[in-house]
Structures are given as C-alpha cells and as structure tokens.
Amino acid sequence: MSRPEKSAISSPSAAEAAGIAAHCRDLLAPLGTVRIRRMFGGHGIYLDDLFIAIIAAGTLYLKTDATSVERFRDAGCRPFEYETRDGRHTMSYWSAPEEAMETPEAMAPWALLASDSARRAAAASAGRQRRRRS
Template sequence: MASSNEFAAHCLELLSPLGPARSRRMFGGHGFYVDDLFIGIAAAERLYLKVDDDSRPRFEAAGCEPFDFDTKDGKRVVLGFWSAPDDALESPVLMQPWARMAVQAALKALNSKKPAARKAAPAKAAARKTKLSPAPAPAARTTAAPAKKTIARKR
C-alpha cells in the first residue's frame, strides 16, 4: 500500500492537466486545489471529488460513494464530495472528465456564495493610510514660473 504522501502525489499527477494543481494536508488527509479551487479530498487512500446537483447522478451511476464521517457525538456528516471511479485513478486522461465536473461544481459553489458585507473598518483604515501618506514629489519644472502654494485640507 502506498503512503498517504505517495497517494497525494499520484492524485496531483492525475489532476494536473486541468491547471496548476496543489495539495495541502488537512484532517489527516489531503485537500486538492486546481487553479486555487478546492476540488478534492484524499482520505483513507481514496480520492473524493467535489460534486453538485448536476454531477452527483453521474458519480452515483458509476458506483461512487459520498465522503462522510462520524463526529465525536455520533452524528453522521456527509459532504459534497464523492469518490472518484476506480478506473479514473489509472491515468490523467481517464480522470479528466471527473475532475472537470469537480472544477465546475467548485466554480458553481464559489459563484453562488453571497458577497460578504463590506466592512467599514478596512475602508476607514485605507482612507487613513491614504491621508497619512506623503504627497508625491512635484514634477520637474521646465519654466521659470513660480510654484503655487497649495494647502491640504483635512476631511
């Protein structure tokens, strides 16, 4: 049996044709990103890919299983990730249609999130920073005209 890190490296190789792929250790396994979209999880030597309502039936039809776990208090948690078909783990070419569905599901999830409310504190901090920044140096003058004196006002 391959080590967890070897399996993660294999999964990265399978996902890399879709774009820049990287993994990150999390929850005793690995999380996978393509173009900084979170699209997969490796746990217990299985690769789980992100699904949505459109792609879930294809994963079900291929005999895939959902990623789930039990919490400490005995509750079953099922996430929106399903195992990749066994044959897709054989090559990047066989993985591509499944990984593309995962990328699509991740994009849909990202685009369906409501934009966060703007926070006043960062905007005020940026405004203060701008006011406290030194004024840009004046451009070199080519004429002998006297420079006008300007007074900055506080707002």
C-alpha cells in the first residue's frame, strides 16, 4: 500500500508557527479569552472555551456549519482538507478571508460566525449525548 502524497504546501518553521499563533491571538483577543493549544502538527484555538479555529500549514481556518459556510464560500475562502490512505477529507473549517487577517476589527465578524457555529455544534453534541443516556 502506498503512502499518501505530501502536500505541496510546506509547513512553517516552529518560530513561524509561533508567530502565526500569536498574531491570531491578537486578532481574537478583543472578543474574549483566547487559548491556543498545539495539536496535530498545528494549533487549536479556543475562544471563551469554544473550539473555534485551527491553524494548519500556516493558515487560520475558522469553524463553519450549514448556517455560515456560504458566507465563507462567497468571500473566496477555502475549506480545510487533508488526505489519508482512504482519500481526501474535508472538515467544517474554512480559511479566514485575507482582509480579516489584518486587524481585530476585520476579524471580528468572521470570528463571531465561527463562535456561533461552534456553539451550535456543542449544543447539538450535548443533545445527542443526552439522548444516548436516556
């Protein structure tokens, strides 16, 4: 069995990744408490204890759902995708618009969409868990 091809996108160095994470923290800080954790070769971002974003290969991807994904698509954003032996997988995280990466004010509406998507996902998950216990 052959290994999946490596992405043509190179991953940033550790110093570059730390700089990207710090920049994302600065962009999101006006909206609440930001925690960033290393995970899966990238970073996961929490805003007020909601998991709202990931940083992979130097790109910030924000949480989306059926309610918000069209806004990201219309802004020219792209989904987070990865490959495994089983093929290509797409997650419910989309890149932030380039202009949103410039200032906290430009990021705010996009981060709020991500936060709302994460809140809806958490509520749906809690509902499924309650039904399983019943």
